[in-house]
Amino acid sequence: MAEPIIKMTGVSKWYGTFQALTDINFSVNQGDKIVVCGPSGSGKSTMIRTLNWLEAHQVGKIEVNGVELHAKMKNIDQVRMDVGMVFQHFNLFPHMTVLENLMAAPMWVRKVNRSDAEKTARTFLERVRIPEQADKYPGQLSGGQQQRVAIARSLCMNPKVMLFDEPTSALDPEMVSEVLETMIHLAREGMTMVCVTHEMGFAKAVADRVVFMDAGQIVEENDPHSFFDNPQHMRTQEFLSQILQH
């Protein structure tokens, strides 16, 4: 089997004296779709943010694309170029148009020329089905549209893996599905994805594996079928019974 794209071995992280992650072992292979869930404060966002080192870990080893992430590394930008990230609050650049948001990183980081960058940007806007919004500013779009732009922005960098950090949590209910559809499309096209989300429907539809976290630890990791129908741990059962009640 090929080397995994992401590999975490015995990773622990502290905020001061608070331990946010405890001995995380986790790997993602090419083409994997992984959903990470768990109660709030369980460390799932922290975990996904260590994968492109927006958060530093203190103990253990994280390898992305075969590069180990650590404080002395010189080429973190090189690693991040290949790891797309979508945030809960979109974090689009408000002073640029949608098109400029999409062209920025390819042009300035990958040094792609303007016309090629624009062509790629328009292709991906088409893919997330908002080509007509190209010249608007992010502030003029709905939450769902903004999040789709954010996804397209990451895709323009042609990443090897996409990280989603609660991409639908800040959206109005009627906009959740349009973003999930985009993500499902992406999954079907074979993108490697790690998604922190509470959308269990999404997990059932596309995930290869579901990871359940609690109190900074991975409690259970299984394929969605077993995970939902036959959860092994008490805490997983409690969590599932709570979110599936509605």
Add this chain to the structure above:
Amino acid sequence: MLYADTVESETLVHKPSFVVGMLLIFTALFTLFDLTESLFGHLMRPVIGEPSEAGFLGSLSVGFLVGLLLTINVVAIGFVRFRIQVLIVWAELFILFMAFFYGFDLNFEFIRSKIWFMVSQGLVTTLYVSALSITLAAMVAIVGAVAKLSSNGFAYAIASFYTSFFRGLPLLMQVYLIYLGLPQLGYVIDAIPAGILALTLCYGAYMTEIFRAGIQSIPKGQWEASRSLGFGFGLTMKRIILPQAFPLIIPPTGNQFIAMLKDSSLVSIIGVWELMFLARTLGSKDYRHLEMLVTAALIYWAMSICLELIQSKIERHFRTKSH
């Protein structure tokens, strides 16, 4: 604009109690000033008789007349639209102001003979000294702000020492220290470069704080999004953070520029031929101090107004751009 409530309150200047109060206060005030000898006193001659012999009743009735006119004026302005109100009040205050200067008994022939030189030499020098200084100060400020936000102890220490020193000393003293101090170290410096250096360092220190606050006000998510796309620190700063910080930085920077325009008058003490210097020297030969000072004052004011207008244009540009 402040937050505008949906409920309209009654116009203050139309409230009976306010109108009466205003009339009483104006009457009392103008009676106290005793305007019987003024133009109004002479106009009132049929009522009060010879102004110089009118006594208290005379000054009371003139005071009442002027107070009444003023009150009617205020009440009338209360009826028109906001923009018209602003225009009228500006015009009236301006006329009063001019009348005040006119009362100095100035020699306009003298002003006319000197004004061209004041503009071509003084105003131009003032403008280019200020413009150059503010540009340099902005550059100093960007570096200073980044240094003050950095986790590098040296950078932070140097930047905070710099802002502390140059914000802590009077600008006048900085001008002297640079102009008189540097030659002691063997660097003879001309008056204009010395002035520009002093203004740059002083305003750079203030603007460092403005830039720092502007940069800090950009949400952390912008950094994270940018860094996660592979932007390095410099690229993030240049392309993402500073462009967003500028709309926040521009109003206070405009303020600083207007302040600097006037503080540039301090470099007149080291003999730079700018407005203030000319205002003092041109007048002193003929004992026409006031003429030149008033002229310079009006030129400073006119320049500030122009800058305010430019500033509000720029602000509007940024507001429409980012919604």
